[in-house]
Amino acid sequence: MNPRTRRILELVLDNLVWFMLLFVLIIFSLFVPNYFQLGIFANIIEASSVLGVMSIGLALVIITGHMDLSVESVAALSAMTVGILFCSAGIGLGIVLSPEWLMVPVSLLAAIAVGGLVGTINGVLVVKLNMSAFIITLASYIWVRGLVLAVSGGRSAQDLAPAIRWFGIQRFLGLPLTAWIAITCFVVFSFILAKTPFGRHLVMIGGNQTATFRAGIRVNRNLILAFVMAGAIAGLAGWLLAIRTSGATANLGVGLLFNAFAAVVIGGVSLKGGVGSLPGVYAGVLLLSSINTAINLMGLPPTFTQVIHGLLVLAAVLLDTLKQAIRQKLA
């Protein structure tokens, strides 16, 4: 094989998910009536903000070779916190700050702090007790959701303060600000992962933890930070979720974990750790969202979505294996 074909092949392999996204969009545009519209594409991006943000944190932890199953429950807890503080109906306390815009940073900080706190607990337990992240975060997935149920008593908060909801309504270039927040997160964290020593260390820890420890990298500190970030980012996702639903219910966001998981795997992040990039994950999120939109437009029952998502995860894992086999041949 000459170097040029090889380089092209590697380029395709590295960005496979983007080609898949393009392929799916073209197919849908051709065959699904009314799919090819600017509004639809804006809708796809808009609908993927919460999932997108959550996937960033999950991807970071998986890239270090660990796992965080708690992100969905954490987002729900953050959303519920914002709901209880700043909703005026249901279980909302309806706290009003003046000036009103002050509620934006305060609610945002509360959501991120709640997430960061759970992330810290996860990280410290996993790293200091040297326990399986899968088990620790599975426990968090359960107890954090339990906390949401407990503090809400199973009831919901409605009518989020208009100053906060403004982010879901105000548009810039056809997209609501919430979508821009998600896009900004992807840009910022892609940069951190690819261009800073911290990000480079996370990737290398995922590749060979012993080697990074021997090289003098502070592995434990970096790993705990990754969990804290995943929690904080899930908190931000919860804040966006509260805005989207203008409040919070006890079972808010149920099922998001599996979608985030699917997006991350489809996006090319290897579950073995050390491999993956956040732009790929964003493409994975958009791919899922495109498919959902197509299912809606075709008038299929939404139950199909789950079947298709499941098959997609399966396909993604198979694809990952196939990619590795091809790479071995290339080497």
Next chain:
Amino acid sequence: MTEALLDLQDIRKNYGAIEALKGVTFSIGMGEVVALLGDNGAGKSTLVKIISGGLEPTSGRILFEGKPFLARSPAEAKAAGIETVYQDLSLCTNVDVVANFFMGREITRKVLGIPVLDERAMEREVAKALADAGTRIPSLRANVEHLSGGQRQAIELNRFVHWGGKLVLLDEPFAALGVEQTRRGLDMIRQVAAQGIGVIIITHIMQQAFQVADRIVVIRQGVVAGDVPTSKTSPDAVIGMITGETLAGTGSAG
């Protein structure tokens, strides 16, 4: 002899019930090359890990540059100037050659106060270091998983030469290298020692030890079974020490 660079005094290490080291005592001076020999399981790797901060000794005293020293992590050992090439390679195969070379010591430049990887500067330095050492690697941007065992070992060797420090520990560094690369590796060790850096090299190949070392220290079953200048012993005598057939330290003068 001037003050020792590293002085090990009665180092012991137990893994549970296994006594891997039962009181090891020897020292190494600046610019000196010591070959550490011994059978499989003698405790050589354990000793290296203790010096390099990967393991804590059960008991014993270490002096480094005359001062009590105990590295609680590889980071501390590195900060003190101790570089290590481990027996099982310490590369991250999921990133490229440049990233591995600078693992944990990346060159950065500040952009708006944030440290950002300076890939160009790093690539330049790696290219220079490899060229100086005569190591040829097709692409510095290729992930290490695509490289051969020999190329990987060459990267590790070049890495320690580049970073220098005060003491270098090499645990069977040539296991995956060909004849020519091994010769170059031995040259590198002499060059490094000529700069005043102490070198402890573990090897199984007697010929290499005699080619490169000033002194030979033999470990048998967790204790020093021989500590002789290379010029005053012979391969046969050393083999005797390793297997325990001759008395400690008595080689036939050669």
